[in-house]
Amino acid sequence: MVYFDNAATTRVKEEVLEAMLPVFTDNFGNASSTYTTPGQRARKALSDARRTVAAALNAEEREIFFTGGGSESDNWAIKGYALKNKSKGNHIITTAVEHHAVLHTCEFLEKHGFEVTYLPVDEEGAVSAEQVRAAIRPDTLLVSVMFANNEIGTINPIAEIGAVCREKGVAFHTDAVQAVGAVPIDVKAMNIDMLSASGHKFHGPKGIGVLYIKKGLRLDNLIHGGAQENGRRAGTENIPGAVGLAKALSIAVETMEEKTAKLTAMRDKIIDTILAEVPYVRLNGPRENRLPNNVSICFRYIEGESLLLSLDMKGFVVSSGSACTSGSLDPSHVLLAIGLPHEIAHGSMRVSLSGENTMEEVDAFLAELPPIVRRLREMSPLFEGVEK
Amino acid sequence: MYSEKVMEHFANPRNVGEIEDANAVGTVGNAKCGDIMKMYMKIEDGVIKDVKFKTFGCGAAIATSSMATELVKGKTIEEALELTNKAVIEALDGLPPAKIHCSVLAEDAIKAAIVDYYKRQGLEPPAGLCSGDCDACAHGHDHVME
Numbered sequence: 279m280v281y282f283d284n285a286a287t288t289r290v291k292e293e294v295l296e297a298m299l300p301v302f303t304d305n306f307g308n309a310s311s312t313y314t315t316p317g318q319r320a321r322k323a324l325s326d327a328r329r330t331v332a333a334a335l336n337a338e339e340r341e342i343f344f345t346g347g348g349s350e351s352d353n354w355a356i357k358g359y360a361l362k363n364k365s366k367g368n369h370i371i372t373t374a375v376e377h378h379a380v381l382h383t384c385e386f387l388e389k390h391g392f393e394v395t396y397l398p399v400d401e402e403g404a405v406s407a408e409q410v411r412a413a414i415r416p417d418t419l420l421v422s423v424m425f426a427n428n429e430i431g432t433i434n435p436i437a438e439i440g441a442v443c444r445e446k447g448v449a450f451h452t453d454a455v456q457a458v459g460a461v462p463i464d465v466k467a468m469n470i471d472m473l474s475a476s477g478h479k480f481h482g483p484k485g486i487g488v489l490y491i492k493k494g495l496r497l498d499n500l501i502h503g504g505a506q507e508n509g510r511r512a513g514t515e516n517i518p519g520a521v522g523l524a525k526a527l528s529i530a531v532e533t534m535e536e537k538t539a540k541l542t543a544m545r546d547k548i549i550d551t552i553l554a555e556v557p558y559v560r561l562n563g564p565r566e567n568r569l570p571n572n573v574s575i576c577f578r579y580i581e582g583e584s585l586l587l588s589l590d591m592k593g594f595v596v597s598s599g600s601a602c603t604s605g606s607l608d609p610s611h612v613l614l615a616i617g618l619p620h621e622i623a624h625g626s627m628r629v630s631l632s633g634e635n636t637m638e639e640v641d642a643f644l645a646e647l648p649p650i651v652r653r654l655r656e657m658s659p660l661f662e663g664v665e666k
Numbered sequence: 667m668y669s670e671k672v673m674e675h676f677a678n679p680r681n682v683g684e685i686e687d688a689n690a691v692g693t694v695g696n697a698k699c700g701d702i703m704k705m706y707m708k709i710e711d712g713v714i715k716d717v718k719f720k721t722f723g724c725g726a727a728i729a730t731s732s733m734a735t736e737l738v739k740g741k742t743i744e745e746a747l748e749l750t751n752k753a754v755i756e757a758l759d760g761l762p763p764a765k766i767h768c769s770v771l772a773e774d775a776i777k778a779a780i781v782d783y784y785k786r787q788g789l790e791p792p793a794g795l796c797s798g799d800c801d802a803c804a805h806g807h808d809h810v811m812e
Contacts, residue, residue, distance in 0.1 A: 581700055583724035584676070587668075591677060600700060600724070609700065621697030657682050657728065659704040659720040660697060 280639045282596045284479075284571060285428050285456060285630035290522070291481040297525040298483065301518040309515050310506065324517050327524035331488055334531045335473065336464040343489045343507050344520045348455040348476030349379040350500070351489040352422075354511070355451045355472040356383045358497035359420050360392055363449070367417030371448075373397045373405050374615040375432075376424050379474075380453050381611075384422075397423075402564040403432035403616050411442045420449045425457035425473075429599055429612040429628060430563030431572025433461065440469030449495065455479055458488075459530030460569055461538075471495055475527075477519060481632070482526030486519030537633040541570035544631055544640045548573045551644045556651055558664070562613060562626065573629040574599075576618065579661040580654040582609075582626050588650045594643050599626040621660070668725060669759040675729035680736050683718045689786060692778025695771050701727045703775040705735070709783050712742050719775070726765035727772075733757050734772035743783070747792065749776055 281289070301323055307316025309324050325339070332339045345351045360370060372384055374396045384394045395413050397405050410421055421443050426433045436452055443450035451472040454463060458473075459480030465473055473490040477483050491497060491510075503512025530537075545568075549561055552575055562574040577585065582598030589596055599610030600623070608614070609623035629643075655661040668676070683706075690707035701723030708716040717739050721731040733754050738746040751769035755761050761769060777795050784791040 579722065581723050581727070584728055587673075587676060587725045591673075619698075620700070624697070624700040657679070657720055658722040659693065659702050660722045662684075662720065 282629045284632040288481045294526045298518040298522040327520040330524035345487040347487040351474035351487045352379040354500040362498040367419040368392045369418040370420045371395045372422045375612045407438035407442045422451040425452045425454035428456045430574040431569035432563045433567045437468040444469040477523035480530045482523040486523045538570045571631040577625045579658045592646045597628045600624045671759040672729040675732040676725040679732035690779040690783035694774040705775045705779040707779045726768040730768045730772035
């Protein structure tokens with residue numbers, strides 16, 4: 279099987295698993311316990327992990343909080359900040375193409391009296407700092423803009439948006455779940471106040487995430503209970519998860535340069551070959567300012583799920599933003615937001631690579647894809663007459 | 667998520683294509699919703715001598731089209747009009763709940779082609795038959811939804 283769905287989740291690296299295993303069996307203590315050996319070792323493992331994550335983001339150790347994953351981080355950042363700071367205003371700015379962990383959280387807050395502006399994106403899926411500036415009102419308390427889009431790979435001008443938010447005195451959160459470990463991130467230089475990350479997107483384990491909270495920023499807690507995570511996120515710490523996330527992140531950051539070169543070469547070969555060899559296709563998202571591992575293409579006259587199933591039968595795992603894969607009647611909100619009509623959005627395919635993929639796999643994929651597209655088009659009533 | 671039978675009909679769909687001298691053609695669904703089925707039939711002496719389909723849609727849409735053509739091929743018009751989406755689902759060893767509408771579409775496509783046949787013959791189609799031009803993603807007809 280060739281796995282091209284790394285934006286959905288990734289394989290845990292052997293080194294990551296090896297780093298985690300002793301924490302399950304030998305250093306299994308509760309970090310909150312006062313007795314010495316097991317508890318101390320657990321505390322040390324947790325604080326080492328926190329320091330590693332902080333270093334990767336140019337943050338401080340006390341600004342890193344472990345959570346149950348990217349969705350929890352998004353929920354905590356947005357609900358926690360909005361509820362704690364509602365005396366400053368009740369207006370939140372986000373974008374139309376956020377992950378549902380952000381969109382549905384904002385919709386929840388709308389039901390509780392907050393007002394949310396969903397910024398439209400350009401045809402490549404990006405928002406500009408000027409759009410954010412124009413949308414900021416006196417009662418705006420929070421801006422949440424994703425670092426990079428999970429479906430079409432668009433990287434937003436985060437440093438510029440951060441600068442606008444800083445200038446206007448508005449808190450800035452970014453859902454960086456697809457970007458952490460993939461592109462350089464410096465929370466200080468980029469003026470990021472809160473940042474969400476998820477371990478399983480960069481070869482770490484599932485069920486562990488990070489929320490960076492700039493020191494001094496006040497948030498309500500989301501998970502109430504014990505005094506873990508400096509009293510801000512209750513629940514016995516998932517230390518194996520934290521250790522695994524930190525190990526995976528340190529590998530991702532150390533190898534970023536060579537990995538980016540490799541991924542970009544594979545990504546561009548897929549894009550260039552499909553655009554050259556398959557008619558009636560469009561690339562979604564930009565050529566530049568694009569995640570190095572993301573390919574998103576719409577094939578006209580065919581539907582994404584049947585393409586995905588056909589590729590699966592040949593041993594290639596990809597994903598699609600078609601309605602049939604989303605479980606609703608509508609195709610992906612991201613594809614609609616960049617202006618695609620429904621019938622074209624239904625024919626989308628996302629390939630998301632990892633450093634573990636090879637050019638041989640890419641070549642094998644590119645050999646199988648065009649005949650599959652041709653076969654499905656020959657079966658499609660929409661294609662009738664197109665080539666006559 | 668799909669049964670082996672669905673995957674088999676998706677991988678090797680029966681009766682794909684067009685019939686040049688078809689005397690019954692029906693199209694249902696719309697591209698906005700992500701599925702369109704077009705049925706071609708050659709009807710002689712009240713019997714469906716040949717049937718072919720073209721489908722834009724998901725795996726279930728293709729498999730239900732394929733199965734529906736198999737179930738009506740060689741049958742009389744009256745027999746074909748008794749085809750239900752439930753029979754298509756059963757013949758495919760089941761469909762996931764989110765894909766039931768594909769079987770409804772397949773039933774409708776067969777009926778739309780037969781309505782077209784009646785019209786071409788200058789006959790009044792039997793009452794209550796869907797001609798396929800209802801422009802809704804989720805059909806409101808009285809079909810078995812289970």
